[in-house]
Amino acid sequence: MYYNDRVLKTKPHLITRSLIPENQETPIHFLEDSETPSTMTFRRNHFIYPDISIQAYFLTITGSVKTPVILHYNQITSMPSQTVTALVECSGNKRAYFEPKVFGEQWTEGAISQGTWKGVPLSYLLSFTGINEGAREIVFLGGDSGEKKGLHVHFERSLPLEKALVSNVIVAWEHNQKPLSPKHGFPFRLIVPGWYGMASVKWLKTIRVIDTQFSGPFQTDDYVYYPFMDQDKDSVPVTSNHVNSVIQQPLDRQILKPGQHEVTGIAWTGEGIITSVEISLDNGATWKSASLQNNPHKYQWMKWSYSHVFERNNEYTIKIRAFDSNGHSQPNKAFWNRKGYGYNEISQIIIQIE
Structure with missing residues (x-):
């Protein structure tokens, strides 16, 4: 927006999907930096916010351990820390695009953010308690x-034991140096890089080691891929992020002047790195390589761009597909599942040139 040759900056606002509980997503075209500000980080809740104070707060580690412990906030924050820059994506991101439609929060593309998290490695905490032989999973209870x-x-x-003990799984107390x-989880939040956001339990209160398979409602009912509308066969749990991308500029259905324009966006994946991004300006008939704008880092998004001279009186269907180091790419058709998780169909917009 211009006025008297000065640029008037507009403060972005989150897009509300529900108020009670609060669920809000980020306008995707504002995700420019490696760190999404806390005020612009999407909010995903199943219940109302808990009322937690540091004075009355303790983290309990119990279950199939040699020495159960109860730790105060100050004890944990004084332990050796680790910093992890990682994206967090709701597994229902892009749910609104599934056909046939599914129930749930109708996220478009902004249930994703990226930040720098500081905390103590979970494996370090468990080194104090020890883990009994035969332990199978670690259960995390939020406030x-x-x-x-x-x-x-x-x-x-x-989390299965082998994933929980990876060095970059941390109990975080800082987000973007604050x-x-x-x-977003004060005072502690589990951060599980490479997995969808449901694994990064907020307001963490209890860590419990078990020697069986956990079957709580947010483990075996929600956050499960159910391929069929009316039966549960062939279901599998939601775990790592699918390879995915979004187009940030131009906006879908935008009208542009003829000439050179930059098509930009981000791409990401779970257990790997983005190796290439391809763009089609003719509805998938031909594909070209987009330019990658930053060095690849595991668990972080990749910015990409493509410059093109767009011709007058034309309509363009622009498609984007990302590829990762594990050989995964975005499919032509998303894997439909009745709870609407993991949508990663090839990204698409349509623009018109005057």
């Missing part, structure tokens, strides 16, 4: 709770 199918439950999920905000 948020409410009604689900007539029962009062906490948000609670598990204490975690109350809306």
Whole structure:
């Protein structure tokens, strides 16, 4: 927006998907830097925000361990720390695009953010307690709770032992060099790089080691791929992020002047790095390589761009597909599942040139 030759900066706002509980996504074209500000980081909740104070807060590590412990906030924040820059994406990101439609928060493309998280490695915490032989999973209980199918439950999920003990899985207390905000997990949040956001449990209160398979409602009911509308066969759990991308500029259905324009966006994946991004300006008939704008880093998005001279009186269907180091790429058709997780169909916009 221009006025008297001065650029008037517009402050972006989150897009509300629901108010109680609060669920808001980021306008995707504002994701420019490697760190999304806390105020612009998407918010995903199943229940209302918990009321937690540092004075009354303790983190309990219990279950199939040699020495259970109860730790105060100050004890944990004084431990050796690690910093991880990683994206967090809701597994329901882009759910609004599934056909046939599915129930759930109708996220478009902005249920994703990237930040720098500081905390203590989970493996370091568990080195104090020890883990009993035969341990199988680690369960993480958050401070948020409410009604689900007539029962009062906490948000609670598990990780298999081999994933939980990876060095970059941390119990974080800082986000972008500041204490975690109350809306993003204060005082502690589990960060699990490479997995969808449901694994990064917020308001972490209890860590419990178990020697069985956990079956809480947010583990075996929600966050499961159900391929069929009316039956549960062939279901598999939601885990790592799918390779994916978005087009940030131009906007879908935008009208542009003829001439040279930059098509830009971001691409990301779970357990790997983005190796290439391809663009089609003719609805997928031909593909060309887009330019990658930053060095590849595992668990972080890749910015990409492509410059093209667009001709007058034309309509362009622009498609984008990303490829990663594990041989995965975006499919022509997303894998439909009845709860609407993991949408990663080839990204597409249509623009018109006057």
